[in-house]
Amino acid sequence: MDDLILALGRIVGSAHVLTADAITPEYTHDEALTVAAVTPRAVVRPGSTEDVSAILALCDQQRVPVAARGGGTGLSGACTPLPDGIVLSLERMRRIVEIDGENQCAVCEPFVRLAELYAAAEDRQLMYPIVPGENSATVGGNVGTNAGGMQAVKYGVTRHQVLGLTAVLASGEVIRAGGKFVKVASGYDLTQLIIGSEGTLAIVTEVILKLVPRLPYRSTILAPFHTLEEVTRSVPKLLALGRQPLMLEYIDLMTMASILQRSGMDLGVPQEIRDRALAYLVIVTEGRDEERTAEDAQALGEHCQELGALDVFMLPSQAGRKLIEAREQSFWAAKAAGAGEIIDVVGPRAQIAAFVERASQVAQRNAAFVVGCGHAGDGNVHFAIFHGEAEVRNAVVRELLQTGIELGGAISGEHGIGLAKKAFYMEFEDPVRLALQRRIKAAFDPHNTLNPGTIFD
């Protein structure tokens, strides 16, 4: 056994250092469709911040690359290790340290799964509002990618909920940034910088998350529109009403068909409308009393009709919940249907229709299928790309990302760059900004120990 493995065993106990055949396949990849699995030299399972500190100090000194791993549900390949590196699996650090009702926050170790956090908050009549759709994802992974999801239109993304964190630098030094407070103007905001850095700047070992009051009522409406352009044009007007929808999602024809088929749901939309509807808008309102919540939904629905919706359906609460759950599964539906690539371009919300229009031209020109849905309120479009040849899919993705950037957007709204989109990121990113990011990376991690080659080379 090599010296590194022995030294790691002295830190965490040899039972928590896996090598060779003990490394099960799940440690070698996440859910990105285009990133090959890699078996690392070892998987190490720290139990504490001190463990993480000692592991990083050792690896940094010995120039061993470290890939941190949470729930492994990411879509960018950011937890993929290098063959000569280690996977730092945070699976033992899964404690909800505290739900602090007075300060309305949760203190979590990184491997707390979202489902656990949702339940713990609910027990205290609070809510953690970030719902990326995969409840087995972990808090640490969400911080790494700045996860978003369907409720971002009301509550923002992970970045807006993280009040503070404990993080270990590549050197093994431990920093605490932020705290149980919602604002601060005392030096550089290290918390915000680490969020979304995909494990390349520091390893987060504890997170303080803001919670919000739980509002018990929800209403869901479904509005079929003839075109996506009508949907897009409606979104700013619906937001301008000031009724704060919790979700504002569009679903295209194909995605809706696949959602309905997979879930076996019947939403009660008559065939004649389904024949004419190329895009659906789903709006969810929430509130502390039933009447206002329904009233808000109704008002949004009426406005949809004024804006050209073919009809508006108030869904019974169970059907509403089921539709949202099915929508959350759209990645799996696309994967099951054979999608070879997934993208989540973000841009000005008023540009969604133009983007989707140009995307369909790109698809046609390449004889590929591009189907999708998206967070219409956020300008975040999710596309699944179907074509038999990887080279064509890659060309389509490249063109779609370039189009998104030309329309004032960015490559990813919530999935991250990781390895999956790195080549495109490096091609399209402004060189000055890229050079600056490399200097920031060096300020945190001078020996390039943490997730080297992720986001950029």
Place this chain on the structure above:
Amino acid sequence: MDDLILALGRIVGSAHVLTADAITPEYTHDEALTVAAVTPRAVVRPGSTEDVSAILALCDQQRVPVAARGGGTGLSGACTPLPDGIVLSLERMRRIVEIDGENQCAVCEPFVRLAELYAAAEDRQLMYPIVPGENSATVGGNVGTNAGGMQAVKYGVTRHQVLGLTAVLASGEVIRAGGKFVKVASGYDLTQLIIGSEGTLAIVTEVILKLVPRLPYRSTILAPFHTLEEVTRSVPKLLALGRQPLMLEYIDLMTMASILQRSGMDLGVPQEIRDRALAYLVIVTEGRDEERTAEDAQALGEHCQELGALDVFMLPSQAGRKLIEAREQSFWAAKAAGAGEIIDVVGPRAQIAAFVERASQVAQRNAAFVVGCGHAGDGNVHFAIFHGEAEVRNAVVRELLQTGIELGGAISGEHGIGLAKKAFYMEFEDPVRLALQRRIKAAFDPHNTLNPGTIFD
């Protein structure tokens, strides 16, 4: 005339380079009470991002320190120049480039004053929700200090509204970060890192700010409590109702007296209650319809009474507005009354009462007066410190800041560190975090051209 001045004149035109007697006193200070004015070598007034780029490239090459200046309303001395440096006054860059109703955002040059932005947004039925209380402050200055204010309890702080920015590095290189979108996961968040960096990392020349729908109705209630502890204990319970107050402010006895005296208001609180009330809670609700807004205020008021308020007063809308305006002037009231120091410690909101209690012990021990008010919903306490001797005031401030940190807080919630709090910041800041910030500073500004010696040495 020296070569530098000539070269600056070639960039912006000699009319926009002020030297010697042409430098009026306003360029030499901000509103910090404890930072001495400094006359710079020159004041330079760029008209564009290109001007700023050329000026910084020149100054960086010649190792001339640059202090950026917006409205000069800051309370940390962060725009104070060095005697051998220049003031980069952004006063000519005052254009609201665009109010984009579809994407609900404003694009502003840095010297747009808040009052102008509020008005332009209102014209489009939108609102810029960050209200630090000084409407002559500029957008650029707000970004520099991550300004907060009374509406932060509902809308967050400047950081949460900035979607993107254009900034010039010390080298003269220009970067654009973020965009007209509300979420992104594409590389490090340079936008968030630059916000709150008090002019030390880059000069912001354009900002994209999120706007929210304007909700036309407001209701204000005033709840006198016997003790501040009762106020503090009430805050989490009031927030837990999920009625989203727009403001949740506490005002202590002395501050209330000075506010009422200065404004000549009578809030209709009977003498017998004023005699017993040591702290007041002011709650403002807002909404899109009058009935709900009043209902929310009423419900919050009833809850205050259950929580021990001596009484609850629904203020007529004019009186409510006047009280808030007067509260915004509390800095000036304190200054006029002879306050020698102002602090704005932030901490866990549940710790406010403990903090204020310990602060009053510190004051007594030093025979000083400490009076205040604060953003109770945010755990952000504003104190004015009165004592004849600067040395005693300084000792009191030091002890108060240390106490705030011990209680889990930070030195400043929204004023910033600047020069005014630098010595304390360097004393109390974790050395690892300080070293990391120095490396980040070097990644942006290797020759220490931008605001050297601000925040830390």
